[in-house]
Amino acid sequence: MTEPSPGIAGLHQRIPFLLSQLGVHIADDFVVRLEPFGVGPRTFAVLTALSADDGQSQRQLATLLGIHRNAMVAVVDKLESQGLVKRTPHAQDRRAFAIRLTDKARELLPALDAQGRLQEETITAMLTGQERDALRHLLQRVSTGLGMSPGVHPRLAER
Amino acid sequence: MTEPSPGIAGLHQRIPFLLSQLGVHIADDFVVRLEPFGVGPRTFAVLTALSADDGQSQRQLATLLGIHRNAMVAVVDKLESQGLVKRTPHAQDRRAFAIRLTDKARELLPALDAQGRLQEETITAMLTGQERDALRHLLQRVSTGLGMSPGVHPRLAER
């Protein structure tokens, strides 16, 4: 007689499945966490990119984040309507805008960062500090080994 | 003077971001791997569930996998059109169907499983056997700690 197939329970032993299951859940959870601030994944990514290098053009942001430039228009529209960025003239290229964070955005950024930290604490609550470090290192090695760009989320580009 | 914000590069230090980045990438990769077999995430999930317990009703499958019963219709339609399952009369309930794997499906399942193993080897190629075990255990603990059902992928239900 043949033993029964493990079925979906067997997926719990597969590293790719565990990563996929956890990753998608966490991505959804992060969306929920940002919702009260009126920020979505794409607007969050643009705000974060500008926090390190303010005044980038929409093209630069699109290339950096893997978002199509057509889609970037709506993202910047949204941020501008919320008063979080301004489209200012670009010094070297009159076709382009320099996108700049407003003071309101600079006040908001720490709160968004706090959500990221809170999420990390929640997710790793059952791990020791050593285990967190070990997990972080393993994930970084896998991510780098797969050739992924640090900090660039593949869902921003969309299929 | 203030030092520049780490921007998106700082996300590379965050466990939730790494999990989300890797997980979404891996989920997309798995879709690509299954494509040549004409199988998608939802049909794969149903085939896997039936491999452990054949003859389940659409309602049972929907509840088990987190797919809405309305959406389950199209999934079973697809599988039936491919000759991978049959809708057979349900022994106890004339409203319901017992969904049963065909011989063709039983021949296909090992190939799908092989793709899962191949993906795991590819993703963990840069890790030692010990490190793979450590990673698997850490992920299982995090997944269980978050109350996720083993083997149930949150993307099947869709937003």
Added chain:
DNA sequence: TATTGTTATACTCTATAACTATA
């Protein structure tokens, strides 16, 4: 001729409700 930003359109997916036949 190529590029930045923009707009419009078509396409895909999903969520919701309503229907039938049985229980």
Added chain:
DNA sequence: TATAGTTATAGAGTATAACAATA
């Protein structure tokens, strides 16, 4: 009255192509 399965419709989200202004 509730449930299994089905169908239809509307809505959100995305990709594609084409456009004007500037390089």
